[in-house]
Amino acid sequence: MAKAYRKDEFEFFQNQVGKIDQRVKSYLEVAGFEKWTWVYAPVNRGRMMTSNLAECINGKLKQARELLIIEFLEEVSASSTHIYSIYDEGKKYIVCLDRSPFSCGRFQLDEITCERAITVLKNKHVVDMKPYCSEYYYPEILRKTYDQSMFPMPYKKEWIVPQEVIDEVVLPPKYKRQPGRPKKNRHKK
Structure with a gap:
């Protein structure tokens, strides 16, 4: 869906997603197509x-x-x-x-x-x-x-890191484990 070049192609995939799970389709609509699709992007990529x-x-x-x-x-x-x-x-x-x-x-x-x-x-x-x-x-x-040379990063001890970056607290995304036993991903032949 995200890489669809035409609106009719996008709508076909959107309908397929709706057949699989209507909640996902609704979530993507609320998120806004312009943020993640090529065909609705406001920025001329x-x-x-x-x-x-x-x-x-x-x-x-x-x-x-x-x-x-x-x-x-x-x-x-x-x-x-x-x-x-x-x-x-x-x-x-x-x-x-x-x-x-x-x-x-x-x-x-x-x-x-x-x-x-x-x-x-x-x-x-x-x-x-x-x-x-x-x-x-x-x-x-x-x-x-690839004309420009790329230099390896110096040792971590030699890094110059601004204080505001050091003070920034970055937490992992919130994740709630679903109840029950996790499903196995089996490959059908």
Whole structure:
């Protein structure tokens, strides 16, 4: 549920949880979906949180709106070469290669190309996939992540710990052991 990219996918899992234990479903609703799910997160974790196909089309045709109707239709025809419908497991997904608002929602969250867009790109014989994923996934950027040296911590005796940290009291979470014998976790073959 937490990693669902689309609201309908999230709702399916939510209903499954409700069938198993309604109390858990109620607890998760009270906790607030925006705190622990990708699809309801108020923070744009992928820095590009739209799957609106109209936005993709409007972005492509922004300059074409000023053209005469015949020229506009030619531009629309040319722009449709960037928009594809993919059917996967009975569901329809829209892939817009121009601006990457893929309807599955994966690019918006992870900033990595989904398998449906890769299928379209391979059918178009695209070899360089770099424009279709975040620069964070480029090999040279990943290598830069490990450029800095990491030094081991000094001995505990040499630590400089502020007094307010020393004064902080951290208690373990409250836990109440359930009555009765604990259940065994058996693996069915």
